[in-house]
Amino acid sequence: MPDVVVAVDAMGGDKAPLVPVAGAVEAARQGVGILLVGDQPALEKALEQHGEIPAGIEIIHAADRIHSAEDAVKAVRSKPDASMVVACRQVHEGRAGAVVSAGHTGAMLAASTLILRRLPGVIRPGLAVPMPSIAGPIVMIDGGANAECRPEYLAQFAVMGRVLGRDILGIDDPTVGILTIGEEAGKGTELVQEAYALLDGTPGFIGNIEGRDIPKGTARIIVTDGFTGNVALKLYEGTAAMIFHEIKRGLTSSVRGKVAGALGMSVFKDLRKNIDPEEYGSAYLLGVRGISMIGHGNTGTRGMANGILRAAQGVREDVTGHIQAGLTAAP
Secondary structure, three states: OOOOOEEOOOOHHHHHHHHHHHHHHHHHHOOOOEEEEEEEHHHHHHHHHHHHOOOEEEEEOOOOOOOOOOOOOHHHHHHOOOOHHHHHHHHHOOOOOOEEEOOHHHHHHHHHHHHHHHOOOOOOOEEEEEEOOOOOOEEEEOOOOOOOOOOHHHHHHHHHHHHHHHOOOOOOOOOOEOOOOOOOOOOHHHHHHHHHHHHOOOOOOOEEEOOOOOOOOOOEEEOOOHHHHHHHHHHHHHHHHHHHHHHHHHHOOOOHHHHHHHHHHHHHHHHHHOOOOHHHHEEEOOOEOOEEEEEOOOOOHHHHHHHHHEEEEEEHOOOHHHHHHHHOOOO
């Protein structure tokens, strides 16, 4: 019997149900129990493509789904049989320890908050996005769940982000920085200045950081409002895509480039793996009762599988319990 069960919204994402099912099969082969939630005939057909199905996969029928153009909260409230809603309900009812979806981001945020509910004392859950840096993995929180924030949100994000960095990413003593326009304590908006005052002297806090500090890994946990964080995240992803485009163009545009590419292929493969968003799989919605992970709509099989595996790791490491303990101990 698998030690951890993850509910997977198999109808969420641009390539559903094929990619969620393929990712779930891969995760099941690595020992994770799967509740595959969605239209049963469609899921059975998708599973047929994978030959012998590993033990530990169970289909939970959900007759409906939430589409990307729908109003998030309205759809969650009006569609109790939608795959995303049913998947979240598996965690709330104790049948699964985590839920993963690559569907409508806003709807998944709403479903997780409304169905799983917030941990005691949590003001607003934050979307924590693991990202690569020169120093190793870093976490951006908030990555888009709360476009407008209060200083208290950022203080709680710091506590939750440090738990994720320590328990999941293996960072021994994660440093925390506030993303703003200057390193000095007085720089930034009123939100940044008030958040600085709340975080000053707390574990791991090193002060303000600028955008150029993100890829350096100057702070391993970056706290910001969801609007700024989402802009920074998308810029980060776009820059990585541009770099790989230019490398590929340079290595294929001449005989010299092709020779260089052949000689350095292992290096380029390692580089791609290190900065590929699919390596981390999904973002964590921290502050709810259970592990909730939200992937890109266009995530592939590898990203889905990694998201499920990291969700299972979050259950094993009791990330939710550690967040609760950290928030209780915080001043």
